[in-house]
Amino acid sequence: MSLTSVKKAKSSLGKARQVFLYVAPFPALVFFKIWISLGRDPGSLFIVAGSMLAYCSICLALALRWDKPTYFDWAIWAYFLAISLSLVLWKEATAPILVEYAITGVYLCLFGAAFLPPILRLDPFTYHYAKKLVPQAFWSTPVFANINRVMTFVWAGIFAICGLLSLYPSSVTRALVPISMIVGLGIPFNLLFPDYYLKSIGLPTMAAMRGSGDLSAKNAAAVSDKKALPDVVACRLEPLGSTVPPKSVQRQAETTDQSQSERSTTLKVIAINSSPRADGTSKTGIMLEALVGGMREAGAEVETVHLRQKVVKNCIGCFTCWTKTPGICVHKDDMTNELFPKWLEADIAVYATPLYHYTMNATMKAFVERSLPTLEPFFIPNEGGTRHPLRHKLPQAVVISVAGFPELAVFDQLSSYVRFLFGRGLLAELYRPAAEVMKLPEFSETSRDILSATADAGRDLVQSRKISNETMERITQPIVDPDSLAKMANMFWKSCIQEGLTPKEFERKNLVPRPDSVQTFMMIMSRGFNPLNAAGSRAVIQFDFSGEIEGACSFRIENGLIEAKEGRSEKPDLTIQSPFDIWMDIVTGKSDGQQMFMEQKYKAIGDLSLLIRMKELFGNR
Template sequence: MNIFVINGSPRGEKSNSYQLTKAFLRGMTLALGKAPDTEQVNMKTVSVNELHIHPCLGCFSCWNKTPGKCCIQDDMQEIIEKLLWADVIIWSFPLYYFTVPGGLKNLIDRQLPMLLPFMTERKDSFGSGSHPSRYDISRKRNIILSTCGFYTAEGNYDGIYSLFDHMCGKDQYTALCCGQGELFRVPELSERTEAYLKFVEKAGQEYVKGGIQESTWANLRQLLYPKETFEAMADASWGINRESGEKESESLIFTRQMAALYHKAAYQGKDLVLEMYYTDLNECYQILLGREGSSVFTDGSQTATTRIETPYTLWRSIAAGEIRGDEALMKKMYKVKGDFHLMLQWDTYFGSGKTSPEGAIKKNGAAQGEDCRNLHIPPRGTNMNLLLLPWIIFWAAASIHSYNGSLLSIASCAVIPLLFYRNKKTIYDTLTAALVIGFSLGIFLGAPKRILLPLSYLSFGIMWTASCFRKIPLTAHYSLNQYGGEGALQNPLFLKTNRILTFMWGILYLLTPIWTYFIMGTRITALTGAINSILPIFMGIFTAWFQKWYPAKVASGD
């Protein structure tokens, strides 16, 4: 297969439209490389901005004086040779004033030598007349890959479609046109644009295999960002104050674009004010997050609910993914004052784009969740209730009635695994089942309950405490569901918070066997499970408080 790529952007390979093209080509080459007995793939690429192509003179010498040859001696003759050589022609370009860029239009005009001068009717009945091709191009396939600066391609490509309908035949080419093209060059938004480019790559694979599937087209038609969000970011990017017309600073432009990512659906009944103080510039801006959207204030007139003190260069690096925000926070490279709730829920307020400091505390798993939503597959999370339930049943039931309690505990360990089709299992779930069944069998077979029950608490405490010395402490496997998914495991503050909590829970259950042993020697032995549930209730309250207090304390730099 011979593939000829015509990059019609004046920006060459740095263009936004060429990002689409590279993704589509990756998909094509991947599919062709895996196909059995595939013919050799040859690819040639030209950038129109590097070519020397004069405008057509309209002299018709290529028709009547030197048939098939243009009188102008420039690079166009080589282009015609490649057009005739190609099996697939990819036209890559941005939308310029509702049509193709000027240089590419010159190239298209100069295809006249490839036509015969005679009048003919088109087979597709498009237009009111045509000229037949000088060559057999019936098997050539054409693809349009284009971006534009509007929020959507819909309604803006009529001129392009009309041109290519005339050139290639109506419905005889494939067009993938994407709005919001300027976002492809913004590193802070790369998470969203890269997700879109994955679908473009998939489209390239499917094109080779026979055609792009409707499900892929549906994903390609999705907006990168909602109209309101995109247009706010686009307006801010010019750096011109809408009222005064004056040029704005780079840091203010960045802050406005960050504010544009606010999801007003996240509004929780109370206005929030995020204050960004860029310490290296001594500049301070406030973002009001309200019911109707976001507003940026430059006069300090609002009362901040959350204040971030950071070097501007650092925040840009975090937003661009050059440094992890959570790591920078742990290293005290920036501070967060006031209500830390906004940082914990950063993705909820500002989405999954990397304009956040990797969520500071929360983020990091958004890519996984986003992928699952695009594929319409709910992400599978861990569930601590499934870990605790066998233990609770054993401690409560076995302390009341040895025989029936042991049977009930074994039954729970047999039934609970059936629930894991909806949840992700951890090593601690597996270890729990083995230990509970082991202790239940021991009591069932007549082992002293007063010995085995304290030992069960001890083993539970050892499991928690020992996990503190592993890379990921036990509680982190389960609390990550509230903090963005698996990506939270890369967050050092998240891990440290959970390591402290896991250790404290472990110590509690290492001590529990002591008083359990003595309680079981009294008349209230049947109440052992109930008594041992009192301290965990208070510990649970403490855990909920500590999860909020400790990250906020670290973030404040105190």
């Protein structure tokens, strides 16, 4: 039998024990109650009571061995002990009374177990059961105490009413009505009241609290009180003085002693995307999709969460999650009810954010700040500094971010922050500079390699919890030289400003950025080149510009490829002589090229068939 099977068997055995302990004492009461109601001979009363006492003693011993006895265990055992002793000492006097009022004694026993502990400043009897169902951090709160106090006194009231009714000798008052009250009132009240109370004071429901604690709703009932304490993990921070550049930052989390079967279990990953873009233009989303694709291929169970679709309110610094409801945020939103529990259950959390002002964007920052319930308020020393202790074991972290700037150093501030934030729990950082140009056709080959490497990184993280240096170098490889990128970006932004359009609106209209120099014109023409339409063509097209911007450039087309060169060509097949502004109006669609030619706004010398094919050859934009 495998270790996993053994653990499952032990877990099932533990659950069976708990169920047995919950119900074991009550069959004795039920049997005794039925036996009395059938009018049995008082002479055999001692034998039955003694047998029930022996049975309850066994149940009590098992409870002491496996968990701890409840008030009901002790009360029922004491009830049969009292009956047995009274029959030994005063048999003639007590036997008739017991036969007549034994059922009343049963309800009196249950009433005492429910009513007396709170009066004596002991925990309510419901504590024993409630602690199996909610996170340990909630046990010491006033809310938990209030809920259980109300439930305890409601049950005490039910038992008291049942006891009073049982004084009247009738099957209706001694059986039908009491059972109806217990099944129709007591049990539904137990199920509904906690959520009603929590909602009435503006707190999350029981389901949300179970998800945010160390004990899940699935296995909470099978865990004993001694095992219900959460793991407090000492999160040690990496030294912040490291000079390792972001592209080579790779950390392998501290490993724990795990069996082979535990290592083979499915890895749970939550991928959190804070990009506000939802139309397929998000480079953050594109990189994240490649990463999680590789993770899934390696066998991980990955759920992607788009924060733009969720309601995550800002932390308001009220510290309710530290005091009134430890571990539970005061906000009732998607973070509390859905994301926080999923995040805690994950083995790895991927934080995907665009770079805003040299760090994560506000959406991701709000998510991170709402993780405050994972901390306890106390101050403890930490490698020469101070920190808060953790109340939960947190998922390991992977950070992925993109930026428009071409230098990798632009991520330094973000890298410093996440290294401080996640410490040794940080598995890897994946940063992609100059990400905006990944969508451009002329960089498609490099972009495909970057995304392929990102998928490889996802597989590596699942299989070995680290990313190879080769893969990291492919992810961060240069895609365009900084000078060319600056010219392209400035040309684009000037065009947006001139048109009075946002970048999204500009691209939606399929507009072409207006070149402001011969160099940027060469870039635009190269970007617009259509290799499929140029297949089999061989030609050199030259442009001679005049006016405010003067200069010349040529484009050599051969075998579906284009080569741009500044200056004049010796033997061009077509030469276009034009004022710079006139031709830029044609390029950007402001003017019709054929109309401008007819009006002699520019000249074309040489193979005019190339002029006719101009839109065909450069029509990618």
